[in-house]
Amino acid sequence: MNLPGMDIDALEKFLRDSGVPVRGDLRVELISGGRSNLTFTAADDVSTWVVRRPPVAGLTPSAHDMAREFTVTDALQDSAVPVARTVAFDERGTALGAPMTVVEYVDGRVIRDQDDLAALTDEQVAASATELVDVLARLHAVDPAAVGLGTFGRPAGFVERQVNLWASQWDRVKTRELADVAVLHAALAEAVPSTSAASIVHGDFRIDNTILDAADPGRVRAVVDWEMSTLGDPLTDVALMCVYRSPIFDLVLGSSAAWTSDRMPTADALAQSYAAASGRDLGDWGFYLALANFKLGVIGEGITHRALRGSGAGAAAERAAEATPEFMAAGLRALEGHRK
Known part of the structure; x- marks a missing residue:
């Protein structure tokens, strides 16, 4: 499967290197793209995560600031504000060629339109x-x-x-x-x-x-x-x-x-x-x-x-x-x- 902006093998290696256990084959799907950050679900046989990275083209750094997103989400973990549990952050973009955040998947309903x-x-x-x-x-x-x-x-x-x-x-x-x-x-x-x-x-x-x-x-x-x-x-x-x-x-x-x-x-x-x-x-x-x-x-x-x-x-x-x-x-x- 061709997923622009995603390298499944590199993602799996990054997760393992970050101390995140991967059990079974890693399966990745794109759930949101376009002008916004690219958002993927990544799942093994036990866990599901959400991976976000900037678009592959037309980057506007201030509008796709992954460090900002991860920093504030991580800081709010035990606050009164509900946020996804943070897992790992690739600040230098070593895995996918651009900064990437990984958080736990939150099951629920998104009301867009x-x-x-x-x-x-x-x-x-x-x-x-x-x-x-x-x-x-x-x-x-x-x-x-x-x-x-x-x-x-x-x-x-x-x-x-x-x-x-x-x-x-x-x-x-x-x-x-x-x-x-x-x-x-x-x-x-x-x-x-x-x-x-x-x-x-x-x-x-x-x-x-x-x-x-x-x-x-x-x-x-x-x-x-x-x-x-x-x-x-x-x-x-x-x-x-x-x-x-x-x-x-x-x-x-x-x-x-x-x-x-x-x-x-x-x-x-x-x-x-x-x-x-x-x-x-x-x-x-x-x-x-x-x-x-x-x-x-x-x-x-x-x-x-x-x-x-x-x-x-x-x-x-x-x-x-x-x-x-x-x-x-x-x-x-x-x-x-x-x-x-």
Whole structure:
């Protein structure tokens, strides 16, 4: 079987060299690819693991940071945040030619699109949303220093750097000129909060980046996809989770996402649930919503930028930038409400 990015013999040798017993033949299957990290299941006669590595082409190191993912997952092993049990990390990429993480397989249900969501009752959908918000609040309550993540990021000035980062990214990926981008960037730069909290942030939190219990979807068994995690302002996590609820996010993903379904709580309801679960004040909320919209608009533009330059991502990727003006306009509306 040809699995791009995978060498089964090299993986088996790496596991054995790492002290992981392999009993019987190692069987490997690809379970997720595309623009995201490549994700495989590897199983012997006794155990099953999940192996993740960056894509074989089009690498963007900050978006496929395996060291970051493994470090934070390993640190959260005994915390109130459910994560997969870590097994081994090939930081130098000696086995597969790129850094690789290995964690225990978590059996459960992944709700990616609205077809997956259709299998849940309304009560299960509501329970899963409540649990997701609670898990995010628990993540933000973890003391980074207490779990060995005190130097995991630079929380001071985090929000201002985010504003500048996404403006710079726009300059790299824009496929046309959009006046609202410069207007929103300038408005965000002027509205950066003078103070902000600091916590571990996931950076990409929504239902499809978790594994739910198969029998009880109101229980998260593991939070996954930590490659964007850092130390920063927790409200950036919350606002992004809420803006992901926008139906235009489907254009960015190229599918009808479960998280954009009108069966899910509204963005306002999610934000208020988080405030109640975390005890945090949602001060400057309009700014955080505007920043999240700015980020997603740039991401959509970037997907189309790469597609037009031959990434092979298909027609859906070429349409992702159609969402960009909508996100920029939503960001400006959020900031206008912030000023009132």
